[in-house]
């Protein structure tokens with residue numbers, strides 16, 4: 001009884017929205033920036049920033065970098081997915097050669113950068129130290145850093161690529177410093193805030209945390225361009241204004257995907273592209289090419305006025321807008337917290353329900369293994385890859401999901417796996433089922449990144465399997481466990497295992513309704 005009370009109390013204190021125990025822990029000597037995100041002088045006139053993502057090392061990437069030079073961008077912010085070759089050394093050399101060793105190139109982790117992250121981290125840290133930018137940045141490089149460069153404040157988050165309390169980090173980072181211009185950046189998306197094939201993998205919380213601070217939102221991942229109107233709530237898809245001029249304030253901002261840095265151009269999805277919150281879109285359908293968004297701040301002698309345009313390598317302009325900032329007008333950060341906003345919502349009598357999410361990772365070696373399909377016995381392997389083929393399946397176990405969520409409130413569930421290898425000559429088709437519960441197995445033919453090697457693959461929705469686990473655990477005090485078997489109908493595919501790098505282990509991302 002006593003034990004029960006303590007567990008219940010801890011659960012109540014922690015609340016339902018936390019990311020659970022990060023399996024992936026940083027070593028004590030991992031680099032951390034300890035500078036102060038401030039700048040000694042006022043922002044210069046016409047400060048220009050290149051905002052891009054998904055670059056690679058192709059000819060088109062070189063042309064995008066040429067554009068950065070031609071437009072005289074003072075610095076660049078890259079929203080993840082660097083070279084696509086898992087080659088951190090070549091990537092750094094590529095930036096050095098094209099933009100210069102001392103070019104201020106700020107970057108945040110993408111799903112293609114996970115396999116050799118420690119190498120990329122080293123490149124980022126070295127560049128920041130060369131520039132002296134480490135004195136203006138605080139936090140974990142490429143994962144949760146807030147910087148002030150030339151009077152522009154930006155917070156970079158690894159949400160969707162690394163477990164952590166990203167919403168809390170962003171809230172704290174943006175709420176601690178007054179600045180007329182703030183920007184948030186991360187790689188991944190919610191499905192509704194991109195126009196291509198991507199699934200929801202960040203939660204809405206990070207978008208709305210940045211909105212409350214009046215921070216612009218710069219993402220990548222989908223290889224197209226899309227920019228919203230001014231939003232007053234991302235989770236509720238609330239558009240505040242469709243005016244051409246954007247007026248940023250605490251509670252109102254815009255978000256874009258600028259994922260055309262060189263890797264390629266994808267199609268839009270007809271349903272998503274017609275969502276009413278898009279102010280501008282570009283994909284292969286309308287002929288946009290690789291390019292970047294360029295924003296110039298402190299224009300016409302007004303430190304709170306900016307102008308942005310998206311230009312592609314053919315020299316065509318795909319979007320143009322003016323931005324006026326009403327953020328932190330009194331020189332202190334506007335204190336609009338989530339709780340205050342929820343109170344306002346309650347006072348207006350609006351729907352208080354929110355979509356929240358949690359993510360759990362495989363937490364130990366024995367929770368992911370291969371077994372022989374014919375005999376159902378475990379295959380002893382020292383291989384770091386979990387391989388699925390006609391003769392063997394993979395079992396994954398996710399333990400201790402948050403117990404207090406009613407099964408009926410669960411909305412969606414996806415497993416993310418770091419894909420290592422895939423047959424390209426056969427139609428890839430996997431089946432994901434659970435040895436417990438009644439849920440039907442789910443066919444996995446979704447071709448995230450065309451089953452590209454060394455990027456994260458996201459399964460289709462596995463909500464029925466997760467719901468079964470919740471129903472089975474109902475009334476207990478131990479959170480449910482979800483067990484899935486991944487088997488192959490066609491072809492052979494392998495994923496990263498818990499060993500040797502626990503940061504690469506499979507994770508289960510669940511969205512639920514919280515009222």
Ligand SMILES: *[C@@H]1O[C@H](CO)[C@@H](O)[C@H](O)[C@H]1NC(C)=O
Pocket residue numbers: 045046300
């Ligand atoms: C800023 O840009 C405008 C428009 O291109 C130009 O007229 C002005 O001289 C520039 N100001 C400075 C200080 O560079």
Ligand SMILES: *[C@@H]1O[C@H](CO)[C@@H](O)[C@H](O)[C@H]1NC(C)=O
Pocket residue numbers: 059
């Ligand atoms: C890329 O550019 C190089 C040098 O300009 C050229 O030799 C090569 O053919 C180009 N490759 C492609 C795929 O266009």
Ligand SMILES: *[C@@H]1O[C@H](CO)[C@@H](O)[C@H](O)[C@H]1NC(C)=O
Pocket residue numbers: 389390391
């Ligand atoms: C699966 O097992 C059969 C029978 O032992 C064998 O002939 C076949 O090569 C195996 N397939 C793979 C991909 O190892």
